Amino acid sequence: MSLIEKAVERLEGLPKQPDRAGAGAHSSSLLVPGVEAGIDSNMAHSGSSGSESRRIDIDLVRLRAAGFITPDTPGSLTAEEFRVLKRPLLANVMGPAAPIRNANLIMVTSALPGEGKSFTAVNLAMSIAMELDRTVLLVDADVARPSLPRVLGLPEQKGLMDVLQDKSLKLSDVLLRSNIDKLTILTAGTQDAHATELLASEVMGRLLNEMARRYPDRVIIFDSPPLLMTTEARVLATRLGQIVFVVRAEQTPQSAVKEALATIETCPVKLMVLNQTRNVEHVAYGYEYGYGY
Numbered sequence: 650m651s652l653i654e655k656a657v658e659r660l661e662g663l664p665k666q667p668d669r670a671g672a673g674a675h676s677s678s679l680l681v682p683g684v685e686a687g688i689d690s691n692m693a694h695s696g697s698s699g700s701e702s703r704r705i706d707i708d709l710v711r712l713r714a715a716g717f718i719t720p721d722t723p724g725s726l727t728a729e730e731f732r733v734l735k736r737p738l739l740a741n742v743m744g745p746a747a748p749i750r751n752a753n754l755i756m757v758t759s760a761l762p763g764e765g766k767s768f769t770a771v772n773l774a775m776s777i778a779m780e781l782d783r784t785v786l787l788v789d790a791d792v793a794r795p796s797l798p799r800v801l802g803l804p805e806q807k808g809l810m811d812v813l814q815d816k817s818l819k820l821s822d823v824l825l826r827s828n829i830d831k832l833t834i835l836t837a838g839t840q841d842a843h844a845t846e847l848l849a850s851e852v853m854g855r856l857l858n859e860m861a862r863r864y865p866d867r868v869i870i871f872d873s874p875p876l877l878m879t880t881e882a883r884v885l886a887t888r889l890g891q892i893v894f895v896v897r898a899e900q901t902p903q904s905a906v907k908e909a910l911a912t913i914e915t916c917p918v919k920l921m922v923l924n925q926t927r928n929v930e931h932v933a934y935g936y937e938y939g940y941g942y
C-alpha cells in the first residue's frame with residue numbers, strides 16, 4: 650500500500666471534534682524577519698529584453714491577520730508546518746540523486762473547491778521566499794476561480810491567460826514583483842470563457858517548459874483548479890514536476906479523495922496535505938509523501 654493510500658485511510662480514522670475558530674491564525678512571537686534584502690533581477694527580466702516588471706505591495710498586516718505566514722512571523726505554528734511541508738519539495742528541486750522532470754514546477758491542487766489550495770499555495774510561496782537562497786514565482790492557475798487578487802490584494806492586470814493568447818506578450822511583461830523580495834506573482838489575467846481549456850493547451854505546455862528551463866533554480870508554485878471539476882487540471886498535473894494534494898479534513902468525502910488521486914496516478918511526486926485538522930494541540934496540517942505507487 651502506498652503512503653498516499655495509507656493517508657487516505659487515516660482520514661477515515663480522524664476524531665470528530667468541534668469546529669475550530671480561526672484555524673491557521675497562529676501568529677506567535679515576532680522574530681527577526683527571514684527575508685534577505687536584495688533584488689532578484691533574473692525573475693523580473695525576460696533575459697535580453699530587460700523590461701521591468703510591475704511592483705505591488707502586499708498588505709502583510711492584513712495577510713497575517715487572515716492566518717497566513719508573513720516574513721515577520723517565522724515562528725508561528727503555521728510557519729512551522731509549512732517548513733515541514735516545503736523540505737521534501739525543495740530537496741527534489743535540486744535532488745541530484747533522482748532527477749525529476751520539471752521538479753521546480755509545483756502544483757497545488759485538491760479534489761474539490763474550497764479545500765485550501767490557495768491557502769496552501771500562498772503559504773508555501775511565503776515559506777519558500779523566506780529561504781535565503783530561493784526565489785519563488787506564485788502562479789494563479791485556478792483561472793476559473795482566481796483567488797490571489799483577493800487574498801494578496803492584487804490589481805486587475807494581465808497575466809497567465811493573456812500570455813497564452815497574445816503572442817506579442819512576454820511572461821516578463823506581466824510578472825508582478827512584490828514587497829517580499831523573493832516573491833514574484835503571475836495573476837490569472839483577463840477572464841476568458843475558455844480559460845480552463847487554455848490550461849491544457851499546447852501553448853501552455855510550451856510556456857511551462859520555458860518556465861522550467863529559464864528559471865531552473867526558481868520554485869514555481871501553481872495554485873491550480875480542483876481535479877474533479879475540470880479535466881484540464883489533470884493535464885496540468887502531467888506537466889508539472891511535483892504535486893501537493895490538499896485534503897480538507899473531515900469534509901472532503903473519502904471517495905472524492907480516491908477519485909482525484911486516481912486522476913494523478915501517473916505523476917511521479919505527490920505530497921498529501923491534510924488541511925484544517927481539528928487537533929489544535931498539534932498541527933493544522935498533516936502530510937504524507939510518496940514517490941509513485
Ligand SMILES: Nc1ncnc2c1ncn2[C@@H]1O[C@H](COP(=O)(O)OP(=O)(O)O)[C@@H](O)[C@H]1O
Nearest residue numbers: 672673716762763764765766767768769925933
Ligand atoms: N488551514 C487553514 N486555516 C485557516 N483558514 C483556512 C485554512 N485553509 C483554508 N482556509 C480558508 O478557507 C477558505 C477556502 O480556502 P481556499 O484556500 O480559498 O480554498 P481553494 O483554493 O481550495 O478553493 C479560505 O477563506 C481560506 O482562507
Ligand SMILES: [Mg+2]
Nearest residue numbers: 766767791796
Ligand atoms: Mg483557490
